[in-house]
Amino acid sequence: MPLFEVSYIAAFTIILSFIFGTVLASFITCTAGRILAGMDWINEHSHCDTCGHQLGVFDLFPIFSYVLLKGKCRYCGAKVPIRCLLSEVLLGIVFVIVVILHGSIDAVMARNLLLAMLMMGISFCEIDGKIIHEGFITAMLAIWIGALPFVPDLKLYIADKVIACTLICGFFMTISYVRKSKGKEGLKPELIKLMxxxxxxxxxxxxxxFLAVGFLLHSLVKPFKKTIVPALSVSCLAFMCCMTDRMDTTALYGYITALADYIKVF
Ligand SMILES: [Zn+2]
Structure with a gap:
């Protein structure tokens, strides 16, 4: 359904996506924290990191709880990191941008939002724990596969994506192999999987x-220098939302038919 046909639906969707973003931000930052602490991240209740008190519904409202409790735990007064608030606002804004750029309400939009959420989780895991956690990568892959039935031109779509994956990752794996054979440090396998x-x-x-811009961000922009995942994620999401899907599939269709004709000759 097109987003901007009826203005009140557009406004409602934008507000709703901001709220979803803030809620999912607290979920994903919590999940990332639990993964790093080696805790059960599904069944455990939310609790204060300092006093261990179990948190109630009113402690878990995104943004409002932080502002009303002035960034402190209701039970022990311990400071809640400002990042909790910032990540909620950030993912709220990212969700709004993703929805507006996508321009219609459909399964691919939902897929992109979930990807943005997982990108935030995997980035926090790398920032805090210096690891690229494969659980997030698996979830991203599962969501991509889950959304395939809703993608137009499925065959072309898969061909384009798989070719991209094989060519570019093949390239990075070769670089990594050459570096290792010279006794230098290769690329982390998790990083190649994420790419x-x-x-x-x-x-x-x-x-x-997105890879070119991502590596540039990583090497030139200060906040992105210490870690690689946030730079690649920001760049990937930006290109994914701004490009039209037509751009690569039509061009690629030409290559594939040309290749098919070429093979038929022999
Ligand atoms: Zn506390």
Whole structure:
């Protein structure tokens, strides 16, 4: 359903996506924290990190709880990191941008929102624990597969994404192999896996562009220097939402038919 046809539906959707973003931000930052602490991240109740008191519904409202409790735990007064508030606002804004750029309410929009949430989780895991957690990568892959039935031009879509994944990851694996054979440090396998999944979302052309911009961000922009995942994630999401899916699939269709004709000759 197109987003901007009826203005009140557009306004309602935008407000709702901001709220969803803030709620899912507290869920995903909590999940990332629990993964790093080696805790059960599904069944355990939320609790204060300092006093261990179980948190109630009123402690878990995104943004409002933080502002009303002035950034402190209701039970022990311990400071709640400002990042909790910032991540909620950030994911709220990211959700709004993703929805507006997508321009219609459908399964692919929902998929992109879930990806944005997982990107935040995997980034926090790397920032805090210096690990690229494969659980997030698996979840991203599962969501990509789950959304396939809703993608237009499925065959072309899969061809483009798989070609992107094979070519670009093949390239990075070769670089990694050469570096290792010279006794230097290769690329982390988790990083290559993460790039592979991001490429499944972007396809070939946007994939090359997002990797170039992502590595540039990582090497030039100060907040992105210490870690690699946030830079790649920001860049990937930006290209994924801004490019039209037509851009690469039509061009690629030309290549595939040309290749098919070429094979038929022999
Ligand atoms: Zn407390």
């Amino acid at each position: 592979a999944v991001y490429l499944l979302y972007t396809g070939l052309y946007a994939g090359i562009a």
